[in-house]
Amino acid sequence: MMRLRIGLCLASVFAASLALAQGGTDKRRSGYQDMGPSLQRMQDDGTSNPGMLFVQLGAEAWAGPAGAANKACADCHGASGATMKGVALRYPAIPEGADTPVDLEGRINLCRTTNQQAAPLPAESRELLALAAFVAHQSRGQPIAPPDDPRLAPFLDRGAAIWALRQGQLNLSCATCHDDNAGKKLAGVTIPEAHPTGYPVYRLEWQTLGSLKRRLRNCLVGIRAESYAYDSMEYVMLELFLMERARGMAFEAPAVRP
Amino acid sequence: MANVLINAPKTAKRGEVIEIKALILHPMETGFRPGTNGSIIARNIIERFTATWNGDEIFRIDLSPAIAANPFVSFFAVATDSGTVGLRWSGDEGFQVEESIAITVE
Structure with a gap:
């Protein structure tokens, strides 16, 4: 039932x-x-x-x-x-x-x-x-609404800084692909704008459900950078920045992605 | 533990062709992949899926290691009589799952 x-x-x-x-x-x-x-x-x-x-x-x-x-x-x-x-x-x-x-x-x-x-x-x-x-x-279909908590500001700033930070052997930042080149192709795949609208997400490539952290680690590996540890604050700050960036967009969890 | 999602109509007209869709949680481990310690992870797949209508088998497939995790099966059947459609998955490591749905034929 x-x-x-x-x-x-x-x-x-x-x-x-x-x-x-x-x-x-x-x-x-x-x-x-x-x-x-x-x-x-x-x-x-x-x-x-x-x-x-x-x-x-x-x-x-x-x-x-x-x-x-x-x-x-x-x-x-x-x-x-x-x-x-x-x-x-x-x-x-x-x-x-x-x-x-x-x-x-x-x-x-x-x-x-x-x-x-x-x-x-x-x-x-x-x-x-x-x-x-x-x-x-439970929140499917509703707009993303990060809290207006002034104590979050320094973490948000730090998240934005990581977003713009060039790192790894390819010397790319998140922003290089997902701000400057979003919508263009990377090896035949459309580069998404990286809005965390559907996490945890079922990724067909993973054949299972995965968190936003796992997805971020995926990107870090892709630019040949060292991933942060799973419990590190860097991910939370990046997630905070991404949710703020996606404020108002419809939430889709659990989303399906290729 | 069984974790299954089934999508089928509750009612059908006699003679109507209906689609039955079923999705099941299963790792479908191929038996070809090395684990983190370098040794091969034992194969663990669903080997067979069968569907019965009031006990008569109407559909059967054999699954292979190349099929992705959480296999989704969709098939068509002609609605003949009201009754129970039984779905059964069986595979490695004694995997056995049975689900049934009731369909009313008018």
Whole structure:
């Protein structure tokens, strides 16, 4: 029954998401618009988007108790996950009582360690991605809305600086490709504008769901630069900058990308 | 644990050709890839997918290591009688998943 409900729900948000993505004078393009119609249909159909398998997994993890506190996510946040609507749109953010930002996966792990008293889930682990996909899916079709928190400004600036920093053996910055040459071809592939509209994303090349961190590492390897460690602040700052850059664009998680 | 998404009509007219689509979570490990320690990761694929309509087999495929993870299967069937369509995946490491859907034929 659950799969049917997801299917119906997806069909209804799809119309909204397209309207948002292509509306008005906004010239920004989501990677969705650069895909062929068959891949777009794969993403939009809740029963052919493999990311939805992970959303189902996430729903199970959401309901299952964990840690010494023996509490499930559902015990505090409600069984349906509806309370998570809009949450993925405003991360990375600075959690209560902290002074540095965390991304969505980081926030889930924070909840695990403090409220569930469980061990944090490893980066890119299936359960963490599934939970992130479940939470992110609740915001499908809504506009990306980073928080207006003045404490984020220095991190945002640092993220913008990393974006513009030439690095690696190819001596390229993120901006070289995704600002200056977006829309042109790189080895037959259209260079996207790099808006993080659908993470965690099901990438056909990976044959699995992956986080924005994994995608950023992919690009760093591509320019022959050394990747940052999975838990490093650089990714969070870059994610913060990218979400700010994509402010107002429609959220598509879990998206499908080639 | 089974994690499956099925897309099929709930009702069909007698004699109508309907499409049944099924997606399943599975790594489809080829058995040709070395792992991080250099030794080959054991093959772990779905070997066979079968579909039955009220117990009669209507569709079957054998899957190969070249098929990507999370295989998506789509096939057509002629709606004859109301009843149950059974979908069954079986493969390496004792992988067995069965799902069924009810279709009403008017």
